[in-house]
Amino acid sequence: MRKMLLLITLAVLVCVLAACNQDNQTSGEKEEKVIPVETEKAVKDDLVVKKDIYGRTAPASTAPVMVQTPGEIIELEVKNGDKVETDDLIATIDTARGSQHIYASTDGEIAKLNASEGSMVSTSEPLAVIADMSAMELTFTVTSGTQDLFSEGDTYTAIMNDKKYDAEITSISSMPDDTGLYPVTASIEKEDNDILAGMVSVMHVPEKTVKNTIIVPTEAVMTESGQSFVYTVQGGKAAKVNVTIQETQSDKTAVKGDVKKGDKVVTSGQLTLTDGSKVEAVKAGNQS
The missing domain is CATH 2.40.420.20 (conserved putative lor/sdh protein from methanococcus maripaludis s2 fold)
Structure with missing residues (x-):
């Protein structure tokens, strides 16, 4: 009899403990997580919704260095990157009509010089190009829809190498180029030698507000x-x-x-x- 009573007591204790444990779990489940x-x-x-337009820098003006008569370069006074002034001697050429001196027609920097002393030059291609690097321009090509966002004289922010510049729109072509896009040109003030020709620029142009x-x-x-x-x-x-x-x-x-x-x-x-x-x-x- 005592053994039976002990078993019943143990069973009751197990049930009570199980119920308490279930209540604790339910209480924990109900606790909301923060x-x-x-x-x-x-x-x-x-x-303001802005459109990013990408382009490249180029000298604001260039002047080709042409020869009047084909011949052989016997003296070359410059190399690419040299700065020249108007009437500086660039080269002396030996032609069928005698020696010919080639002079700079403007101030600037020598670029696209592919000749050397002893090489032959013709009248069909420039001997070199004199680039005005004191002022630079940005050239972009855009679709007809984007073209409508621009007006000559507008100034936008152009970014190159994480530096911001003011770029003023100077020309908007009404005719597409060979790619079907419309060229847009902007002028930009150059500070010292911080802008080189051929640098990639991005211009933020407001498209919608x-x-x-x-x-x-x-x-x-x-x-x-x-x-x-x-x-x-x-x-x-x-x-x-x-x-x-x-x-x-x-x-x-x-x-x-x-x-x-x-x-x-x-x-x-x-x-x-x-x-x-x-x-x-x-x-x-x-x-x-």
Whole structure:
């Protein structure tokens, strides 16, 4: 009898302990996890959408060095990169009509000189080119649609080697080149020797402006099943807000929806969120 009573008591204790353990697990499951997120405030402003146009630098002017009579170069006074002034002697050529002296027609820098003493030169190709390197120009080729963005006299920002320059549009071709694109030329002031011919430049040209709109970081905008949305933080919880994207410019996006100026939108950590998730705003790099 005592043995039976002991077994019943043990069974009751096991059931009680199991029930307590289950209650503890249920209580833990019900405890809501706090998700660390990073946020930024939505702002109200104009969003300027810019188009990047790529081109190359070239001397503002060049003058070919021509010979009047074919012959052999017997003396060559310059090499590529040499600076010359008007009437400087460039070369002496032995021709059927005697010696011929070739002089610089303008100030500048010798370029595209492919001849040497003892070589023959003709009248069909320039002996060299004198380039005016004191001023440079940028040459771009654009589509007909992009061409409409430019007007002569407009000034834009051109970037070369991470340095910004003011570039003024000087000509816009009305005829396409062999590639079907339209050449556009801009002048740029040269500072010392910081710009060389042939350098690649990018020009940021305003293409469209969205006036008086709500702007959020592009990284805050998510899309699911074709619907764009952001998470805002309200009272320590995440609120999923559907939005319509108006325009995107790199790291900024103009949106329409129930997002107001000053709302905190989630920019990092939103992949683990659902509507109503409990969140804690932290600084970047502090989510440990």
